[in-house]
Amino acid sequence: MGRYLLRRLLQLVPVFIGSTFLIYWLVWAVPGDPFAGKCGERRCPDQYVAFMTEKYHLDQNVFVQYANYMKNLLQGDFGQTFSQRDIGGIIATAYPNTLKLALVALAIEAVIGLGAGILTGLRRNGFLDNLVLVSTLFLLALPVFVVGFVLQWLLGVQWQIVKPTVSSEMRWSELIVPGFVLGSASVAYIARVARTSIAENRRADYVRTAIAKGLPMRRVVGVHLLRNSLIPVVTLLGTDLGALMGGAIVTEGIFQINGIGREVYRAIITKESATVVGIVVVLVVVYLVMNLLVDLLYAALDPRIRYE
Amino acid sequence: MSDPSTASIVSTPSAQPTDPVGPTVAGQGNEKPRGLLGDAWRDLRRKPLFWISATIIMIFLLMAAFPALFAPGDAVNGSLSRSLVKSNGDAWFGYNLQGQDVYARVIYGARASIVVAVLSVIGTLLVGGTMGIIAGYRGGWVDALLSRIGDVFFGVPFVLGAIVILTTFNGSGSNNSKAEIMSLVTISLIVLSWPVVMRLMRSSVLATRDADYIIAARALGAGTGRIILKHLLPNCLAPLLVYGTIMVGSFIGAEATLSFLGVGLKSPVVSWGIMISEGKDFIRVAPGLVFFPAAFLVAAVLSFVMLGESVREALDPKLR
Amino acid sequence: MSDILVSEQSAPGPGGSGRPSGRLLEVEDLRVEFRTRDGVAKVINGVTYHVDAGETLAVLGESGSGKSVTAQTIMGILDTPPGFVTGGQVRFHGKDMLRMSDEERRRIRGEGIAMIFQDALSALNPVFTVGFQIAEQFRVRRGMGRAEAKKRAIDMLDQVKIPNAKSRFNNYPHQFSGGMRQRAMIAMSLALDPEVLIADEPTTALDVTVQAQIMDLLAELQRERQMGMILITHDLGVVADVADRIAVMYAGRIVEEADVYELYAKPAHPYTIGLIDSIPRLDEKGQQLRTIKGLPPNLMNIPPGCPFNPRCPMVQPVCREKVPPLLQVGAARASACHFAEELVNRV
Numbered sequence: 001m002g003r004y005l006l007r008r009l010l011q012l013v014p015v016f017i018g019s020t021f022l023i024y025w026l027v028w029a030v031p032g033d034p035f036a037g038k039c040g041e042r043r044c045p046d047q048y049v050a051f052m053t054e055k056y057h058l059d060q061n062v063f064v065q066y067a068n069y070m071k072n073l074l075q076g077d078f079g080q081t082f083s084q085r086d087i088g089g090i091i092a093t094a095y096p097n098t099l100k101l102a103l104v105a106l107a108i109e110a111v112i113g114l115g116a117g118i119l120t121g122l123r124r125n126g127f128l129d130n131l132v133l134v135s136t137l138f139l140l141a142l143p144v145f146v147v148g149f150v151l152q153w154l155l156g157v158q159w160q161i162v163k164p165t166v167s168s169e170m171r172w173s174e175l176i177v178p179g180f181v182l183g184s185a186s187v188a189y190i191a192r193v194a195r196t197s198i199a200e201n202r203r204a205d206y207v208r209t210a211i212a213k214g215l216p217m218r219r220v221v222g223v224h225l226l227r228n229s230l231i232p233v234v235t236l237l238g239t240d241l242g243a244l245m246g247g248a249i250v251t252e253g254i255f256q257i258n259g260i261g262r263e264v265y266r267a268i269i270t271k272e273s274a275t276v277v278g279i280v281v282v283l284v285v286v287y288l289v290m291n292l293l294v295d296l297l298y299a300a301l302d303p304r305i306r307y308e
Numbered sequence: 309m310s311d312p313s314t315a316s317i318v319s320t321p322s323a324q325p326t327d328p329v330g331p332t333v334a335g336q337g338n339e340k341p342r343g344l345l346g347d348a349w350r351d352l353r354r355k356p357l358f359w360i361s362a363t364i365i366m367i368f369l370l371m372a373a374f375p376a377l378f379a380p381g382d383a384v385n386g387s388l389s390r391s392l393v394k395s396n397g398d399a400w401f402g403y404n405l406q407g408q409d410v411y412a413r414v415i416y417g418a419r420a421s422i423v424v425a426v427l428s429v430i431g432t433l434l435v436g437g438t439m440g441i442i443a444g445y446r447g448g449w450v451d452a453l454l455s456r457i458g459d460v461f462f463g464v465p466f467v468l469g470a471i472v473i474l475t476t477f478n479g480s481g482s483n484n485s486k487a488e489i490m491s492l493v494t495i496s497l498i499v500l501s502w503p504v505v506m507r508l509m510r511s512s513v514l515a516t517r518d519a520d521y522i523i524a525a526r527a528l529g530a531g532t533g534r535i536i537l538k539h540l541l542p543n544c545l546a547p548l549l550v551y552g553t554i555m556v557g558s559f560i561g562a563e564a565t566l567s568f569l570g571v572g573l574k575s576p577v578v579s580w581g582i583m584i585s586e587g588k589d590f591i592r593v594a595p596g597l598v599f600f601p602a603a604f605l606v607a608a609v610l611s612f613v614m615l616g617e618s619v620r621e622a623l624d625p626k627l628r
Numbered sequence: 629m630s631d632i633l634v635s636e637q638s639a640p641g642p643g644g645s646g647r648p649s650g651r652l653l654e655v656e657d658l659r660v661e662f663r664t665r666d667g668v669a670k671v672i673n674g675v676t677y678h679v680d681a682g683e684t685l686a687v688l689g690e691s692g693s694g695k696s697v698t699a700q701t702i703m704g705i706l707d708t709p710p711g712f713v714t715g716g717q718v719r720f721h722g723k724d725m726l727r728m729s730d731e732e733r734r735r736i737r738g739e740g741i742a743m744i745f746q747d748a749l750s751a752l753n754p755v756f757t758v759g760f761q762i763a764e765q766f767r768v769r770r771g772m773g774r775a776e777a778k779k780r781a782i783d784m785l786d787q788v789k790i791p792n793a794k795s796r797f798n799n800y801p802h803q804f805s806g807g808m809r810q811r812a813m814i815a816m817s818l819a820l821d822p823e824v825l826i827a828d829e830p831t832t833a834l835d836v837t838v839q840a841q842i843m844d845l846l847a848e849l850q851r852e853r854q855m856g857m858i859l860i861t862h863d864l865g866v867v868a869d870v871a872d873r874i875a876v877m878y879a880g881r882i883v884e885e886a887d888v889y890e891l892y893a894k895p896a897h898p899y900t901i902g903l904i905d906s907i908p909r910l911d912e913k914g915q916q917l918r919t920i921k922g923l924p925p926n927l928m929n930i931p932p933g934c935p936f937n938p939r940c941p942m943v944q945p946v947c948r949e950k951v952p953p954l955l956q957v958g959a960a961r962a963s964a965c966h967f968a969e970e971l972v973n974r975v
Contacts, residue, residue, distance in 0.1 A: 011456070014456050014460075015456060015459040015460055015463055016463075018456070018457070018459075018460030018463075019460050019461075019463035019464050022460060022461070022464060023464065023469075023472060026472050026473060026476050027472060027476065137610065137613060137614060137617065138606075138610065140613055141557060141561070141606060141609040141610040141613045141614075142561070142606055142609070143561035143562070143564055143565050143605070143609070144565065145564070145565050145568050145569075145584075146561075146564075146584070146602050146605065146606065149584070149588065149598070149602075150602070153591055157591075157592070203707065204750070205745060205747065205750040205751045206750065206751055206752060206753040206754070208705050208745075208751070209745060209751045209752065209753070209816075210753070211703075211704075211705050211737070212703050212705055212737055212738070212742070212743045212745075212817075213737065213738045213742075213764070213765055213816065213817075214734050214735065214736070214737030214738030214739060214765075214769060214820070215734075215764070215765075215768055215769075216734065216768070217730075217734075219768060224753050224756075227753075227755055227756075228753070228754070228755055231755075243465070245465075246465025246466070246467070246468055247465060247466065247467055249467050249468060249471070249569075250467065250565060250568075250569070253569075261468075264468060265471065265569070268471050268472060268475050269475070271475075276472065280464070280465075280468065280472075283465055283468070284463050284464070287463055287465070288463060301755070302754075302755060303754070303755060303800045303802070304754055304755075304800070304802050
């Protein structure tokens with residue numbers, strides 16, 4: 001167990017360095033003046049250019065720059081924007097909002113996706129099954145911005161059931177619609193994986209054994225069938241938390257949520273390279289850690305998986 | 309009495325493992341034996357979903373190739389005098405702010421979306437497939453290296469990565485040509501998606517690499533190239549093609565998302581994502597400006613996803 | 629023990645059903661078909677057999693003969709669809725189980741009739757410990773507390789001669805060897821002290837040396853508990869040592885039923901003769917193994933007349949026209965062959 005964990009952690013290091021370096025190189029080291037257009041429409045102030053050049057070692061090659069950036073980062077220093085705002089502070093303000101949104105999305109995925117998957121997996125080919133199959137197909141096919149836009153317009157503007165945008169207080173109830181939008185594709189995916197998994201396991205020998213033991217149907221399904229079928233679904237939910245936060249750009253934009261996605265989009269458009277890299281680093285770390293946790297969870301749920 | 313260890317009924321040369329249905333398979337003399345693909349095709353032919361999606365895809369492909377067949381109007385040149393005019397006999401879907409024919413634009417928009425999506429899928433399958441075969445077949449440090457490189461690209465969030473790539477090379481200051489913009493979008497989609505295909509390919513190569521028939525082929529002296537082309541590829545191809553079909557759908561959606569965000573295709577290129585982005589501010593006045601391109605976008609994405617799904621179900625015996 | 633009421637078996641018509649006969653478990657004129665995309669396969673075509681307390685009935689047949697499907701129908705674990713019961717009765721203590729409510733049937737499972745499956749690895753739930761899966765029955769069916777159920781489960785593991793039962797309690801199925809897994813499976817099926825045990829090819833998935841141990845264990849437990857046992861197998865060698873009676877199945881029918889010694893000594897059906905002849909014999913070293921020619925029939929298209937006629941070495945014109953009923957021949961045996969009398973009376 002300990003050795004497995006160590007090996008997995010060691011595997012994460014090159015992936016972390018690779019992903020962050022890739023982004024770093026894309027935003028900083030493209031040929032040309034690194035400050036061209038980086039301060040909005042104006043020319044960057046000389047003082048700022050000098051400060052940034054020194055701080056990010058822009059006169060040296062990209063590897064040295066990256067190494068220095070990482071050295072600062074490991075000490076908790078994300079650097080500053082051109083307007084001298086602390087990037088670490090920006091992330092600290094925006095991150096909880098995105099996390100909250102992602103958790104709502106995850107809860108919706110778990111409740112709706114899992115519920116629909118279990119119901120249809122147990123009763124295949126009925127009316128409900130076909131309804132779920134068709135609606136999940138739609139959710140899978142619709143791009144997030146279309147779902148978000150349509151729901152915002154219908155629920156928020158036409159029928160006025162909810163407020164079209166989320167207030168800065170980020171109440172849980174306000175997050176239900178954005179959470180559904182963010183998780184819409186995953187809801188469908190979870191429902192389908194759960195359905196397939198249950199339908200496959202329903203004919204498994206051990207389910208037949210459980211019936212032959214004379215256990216009540218409730219227990220056969222609730223204990224023997226579900227426990228096995230939900231292993232892939234639970235792991236999917238785990239990996240999704242990392243992916244949801246990285247994918248929140250569109251949803252946060254539509255519903256005007258002050259999260260990390262909106263922050264990074266603003267930074268990209270205004271050429272705030274340091275902010276972009278800082279946020280991407282955080283997202284990559286979350287994503288990788290979630291994947292590691294899911295691997296460990298998988299082994300805990302399925303005793304046949306052993307850490308070599 | 310007999311020796312208990314060896315006494316078993318060995319009368320039939322083809323004892324089927326499945327108890328009830330076994331002999332029915334063995335006993336069919338007058339019917340030609342069908343392979344997995346034949347079975348899948350027989351299954352597919354009966355599915356209305358398959359025919360519906362295939363028909364819609366054919367229409368969209370025709371639309372992309374010969375848009376003039378569908379729309380006699382002019383998609384690019386508008387006249388401000390017709391700005392936001394409602395639909396009429398000339399322009400079924402009305403006119404947009406610039407007085408351009410929305411119906412014609414929706415039809416002409418198919419080309420950019422589908423060309424970008426199809427090219428991206430081909431690229432993704434080629435890059436990811438090649439990497440996957442190499443990683444799965446060679447194994448060892450080659451596998452470890454390629455897998456880590458794949459992880460690196462996979463670790464970058466998709467939309468975020470695409471925005472960064474596109475703003476870097478296709479920012480507001482740059483003046484790229486239409487073809488350049490389209491290839492930039494294509495390349496960024498490929499760069500961010502190939503690891504998925506690589507994983508898929510790698511695992512199916514790993515699953516078949518040590519199959520008895522591959523070992524037999526190797527024992528008979530078949531070279532690496534021949535084993536990969538003749539034995540491995542045909543077996544791994546089916547899931548790859550299914551995934552590719554579904555991916556065309558999601559790439560059409562991804563292209564629209566990037567255009568919607570203002571970092572993908574840009575005017576004067578006509579694309580559904582751009583139209584939705586342009587129309588969203590007039591949704592109260594002229595909902596059609598958003599509705600029609602969105603409907604076409606959804607229909608296109610849905611038909612590709614549906615086609616892929618029905619083929620996948622037909623190919624997967626477990627789902628029958 | 630071998631006093632078979634062949635007359636009752638030979639007349640399974642509508643008049644013969646529903647009569648209480650004091651038997652433990654009776655299957656009468658059971659019919660099951662599988663409705664698939666390719667057509668309807670008639671898997672069970674009028675099977676009749678019974679088992680009493682303390683006796684072992686071996687059901688012998690090739691793959692596809694319907695022996696396992698019959699057992700699944702008795703247990704009520706037939707996959708529906710594609711499998712459908714289209715006729716007949718399964719009586720437990722004289723009561724037709726096919727007409728019982730789901731709840732009544734459930735109560736019989738495990739306590740009345742229990743089953744052992746062929747492949748213990750897939751039949752045991754991989755994500756629960758072996759101990760949990762045995763103790764579960766005491767907890768759910770007997771309402772015992774955790775500690776007591778555990779004690780009883782360990783006791784069961786002891787009874788099937790699993791060494792270190794206490795420490796094995798917390799092992800998962802994949803941590804057991806094949807033979808130990810089948811022992812655990814037996815412990816699980818016997819936990820509620822069933823009256824009838826159905827063993828569906830219990831040793832097929834095991835090594836030859838382990839097979840004998842498991843069969844010995846089963847026979848011993850059957851004697852101790854005076855259970856009725858239905859042993860489903862395709863292995864004539866297994867049958868000889870433990871069975872009291874043998875029912876031979878072919879194409880969803882019983883073609884011969886007899887006392888084990890009589891069946892070996894003088895089979896009364898050409899199919900049984902073929903089976904016994906195809907056992908490799910040590911005194912015929914160097915000769916080619918004898919087999920039964922041809923393949924079992926397509927169950928979607930069973931040939932008219934006797935289903936065995938295309939493969940039968942003794943086939944006559946009548947065999948292609950009339951289905952031979954299962955008729956009494958001699959004192960305590962029955963055969964479904966037009967020429968059963970001649971076969972029994974041959975020298």
